[in-house]
Amino acid sequence: MSYPDDGLALHTDKYQINMAHVYWKDNMHKRKAVFEVYFRKIPFQNGYAVFAGLERVVRYLSDFRFTDNDLAYLREEGYSEDYLAYLAELTFTGTVRSMKEGELVFANEPILRIEAPLAEAQLIETALLNIVNFQTLIATKASRIKQLIGNEVSMEFGTRRAQEMDAAIWGTRAAYLAGFDATSNVRAGKLFGIPTAGTHAHAMVQAYRDEYTAFSKYAETHRNCVFLVDTYDTLKSGVPTAIRVAKEFGDRINFLGIRLDSGDLAYLSKEARKMLDEAGFTEAKIYASNDLDELTIMNLKAQGARIDVWGIGTKLITAYDQPALGAVYKLIAIEDEHGQMTDTIKISSNPEKITTPGRKKVFRIINKGSGKSEGDYIVLEHENPAQEERIKMFHPVHTHIAKFVTNFEARELHHLIFRDGELVYELPTLREIREFHADNLNVLWEEYKRLLNPAEYPVDLSQACWDNKMRLIEEIRQKVNERIES
């Protein structure tokens, strides 16, 4: 590599740098632009998604600048000296509102809102989406799996199969904030304070050639012991040997249990449970791993598997059944040549892809009687449903589906993160985020949390927001028609 990788500003698509170049040349670059991040479909056919990524977004925006090496590289790519001189001075000077990490988020609602000089807002799009798309995807997958696991222990084991190192690290953080209990990744433990845990691999048994020696040597070195019992024959050799070593070492070790990693995990766990209980190790836990995901876990539970600790790797960290979340970054308002903000819209032949113009806020409407959410309510910036007695919530496509809500608490989901480039938000600890996520799940009715065919959670527009959208669609239609006629 000819240039050191000493900054993240170039972690963007080339077209962003080219568009910023156009804006700068045309003296448009400082016009205030408002972009929103949202996705159109909840992943895994889940009933909700879990927002993650804000901490890294904050770090990225705080450090945003083009290094000398970045500029030297861009010079080599043919960008002009005067444009490079402009880029050299750039830092992020915008205002950001965002949901908190761990927040439950639904399709088509703004997760983050960026108001910044047009060129800056454009340059940061790619990195923001890269961060939010991946971390939100993994947090959602983890929360979904955790719904099934309940109070049993879940461990994130995916590093070896993750899409490279960054994904392993930020993915395990996402899994932890969404309810996982521990990770096998030691660096994630150091960086984020996630509890680390682990057993041992088949290699250790193979290295000593027999299970008895391997387990004994492990027990001589480590007080906390979980023995992997499936290297040769789980029930004939692995489990009896684990019991023998546990008995021999007695109080000198803390025999936590055994791990199953192949074969019929339902049958083997039931048999192993009997053997451990008969030997007096009723407190010993049965760990299981091997390509687990929510489907296999649900099946294993239905078969009465006696598994206490679930080790989940590949299918979680790679979001195996849906490897991408389609969050987008859309321009919703821009300053015109007279300094006035004008709402913008993108019209598509696919109605779901028509953007909702204008600066918006999102409220969770919580019924004070039940403590449960009635849905989310998207309003224009100037509106405040918290001051209203009664609101009308209607489906944004099938508008006849409507309800009036009274006796509610309107909880605003956006928080101010940066004001004019200054970080004004105190990042919560990871544990606080995890608790916040668990509390959020409590306000959701069970119908939205079930794994299979969850009910569709209402995400509605206020009347003013809806009217504004319709007005803009009409305006654009008229303009297009006038152009066709002329």
Ligand SMILES: Nc1ncnc2c1ncn2[C@@H]1O[C@H](COP(=O)(O)OP(=O)(O)OP(=O)(O)O)[C@@H](O)[C@H]1O
């Ligand atoms: N009782 C069960 N019901 C449903 N799925 C199970 C059950 N037991 C295991 N599985 C899952 O079936 C898949 C394949 O298991 P299998 O027994 O083929 O392991 P394996 O891949 O042969 O083991 P190895 O790791 O030695 O290759 C895994 O995803 C595992 O989690």
Ligand SMILES: O=P(O)(O)OC[C@H]1O[C@H](OP(=O)(O)OP(=O)(O)O)[C@H](O)[C@@H]1O
């Ligand atoms: O199955 P996962 O959900 O990804 O969980 C992590 C897997 O990693 C280890 O396997 P290893 O890399 O040794 O491969 P193998 O057990 O499949 O042979 C471990 O024994 C688990 O099976």
Ligand SMILES: O=C(O)c1cccnc1
């Ligand atoms: O500690 C374990 O058992 C472990 C860690 C990573 C992957 N598979 C298993």
